[in-house]
Amino acid sequence: MPHQSRSTLLARAERSAAAAGKWSPPSRTPLRAPFDSRFSRNRPRNPDTRRGLKRRFGTLIGRNRRLTVALLLCVAAGIAVQQLTPASEQRxxxxxxxxxxxxxxxxxxxxxxxxxxTQGLxxxxxxxxxGALAGRQLAAPLGQGQIPTESSLLGPGLLTGSPPGTxxxxxRMADPSSIQLLSPGxxxxxxxxxAGSYDESRESQVxxxxxxxLWTSAQGGKAGEWLGTGDNDGLVVVAADPRQAEKLAGASTQGKLFFVLVSP
Incomplete structure (x- = not known):
């Protein structure tokens, strides 16, 4: 008997069973749907897997504890420096x-x-x-690095900030050498x-x-910006209100002028 393949024998058996009315096609198991990676991404992870990841992360932190602490300190220092560093100001x-x-x-x-x-200073x-300061005269000492202003120069600027009408x-003091005790401010x-004769008693009044x-001739230099004259021996310039200025004007012709130091 010639050799026949399995498929030929199976087809012949199906025809014979069909002719006898006893054959029914065998049930086939449906094929498994192919693996879809899109759905696997949304699947919840296994709790054991999560615990494993946490354990590995904890182990990594434990092994590099010093490095972790150093990084945290660097971050904290950077934040502190940023908070304490003032914003740049226009100069x-x-x-x-x-x-x-x-x-x-x-x-x-x-x-x-x-x-x-900075603009604040x-x-x-x-x-x-x-060039605006060339030829001007200082009315008060100016230290190295200090900023000169109109109020530190001889002239009307000395009255800066004084009440209106000052x-x-x-x-001109009777004792020129005494003005060396005075200073601006x-x-x-x-x-x-x-004035009177030697036999008469002299009355003094304030x-x-x-x-x-404001200025004294003991500071040196010239007084031309104030008085228009070079004869400044014993001169003192004071800031007076209108009532005081009226009394002081021409007072040197009525007698001798002196000063008394007053505490602030």
């Missing part, structure tokens, strides 16, 4: 003294240099051009001693006080 250029300048100094452009400062009346009154009371000293 402006102002003039400052390059050396200590005493009272009465006749200024030159070389006495100053330009430096940038800049003075509204500060100078920006050294006048700068020049006085000091408070004094002006005393008049009436003409004004306390008044602030």
């Amino acid at each position: 402006v250029n102002v003039l400052v003294a390059v050396r200590d300048l005493p009272s009465g100094t006749n200024l030159a452009a070389s006495d100053f240099t330009t430096v940038p400062v 800049a003075i509204p009346t500060a100078f920006e051009d050294p 006048a700068a009154v020049p006085l 000091q408070l004094v009371s002006v005393v008049l001693t009436a 003409l004004a006080g306390p008044v602030a000293v």
Whole structure:
């Protein structure tokens, strides 16, 4: 008998069973749906897997504890520096003294240099051009690095900030050497001693006080910006209100003038 394949024998058996009415097609198991990675991504992870990941992470942190602490400290330090670092401010250029300048100094452009400062430290009346100070005279000492203003110079600027109506009154003291005790900003009371013969007693009266000293001839230099004259021996310039200025004007013709130091 010739050799026949399995499929041929199976087909022949099916035809024979069909002719006898006893054959029914065998049930076939449905094929399993192919694996779809899209659905597997949304599947909940196994709790054992999660615990394994946590255990591995904890082990990693434990092995690198020093490195972790160092990183956390670096982050904290960076945040602290960022919080404490002030925001950058816009800077402006102002003039400052390059050396200590005493009272009465006749200024030159070389006495100053330009430096940038923040707007919060800049003075509204500060100078920006050294040429604007050339030839001016200091009414008060100016230290190295300090900013000159109009109120630190001899002239009307000394009355900056004074009450309205304040006048700068020049006085010639009877004792020129005594004005070496005075300095700008000091408070004094002006005393008049009436002139008379040696036999007569002299009465003294306080003409004004306390008044602030603006300038003295002991500071050196010239007083031309105040008085228009070079004869400044024994001169003192004080700030007086209108009532005091009226009493002080021409007082030196009525007698001798002296001053008394007054505490603030």
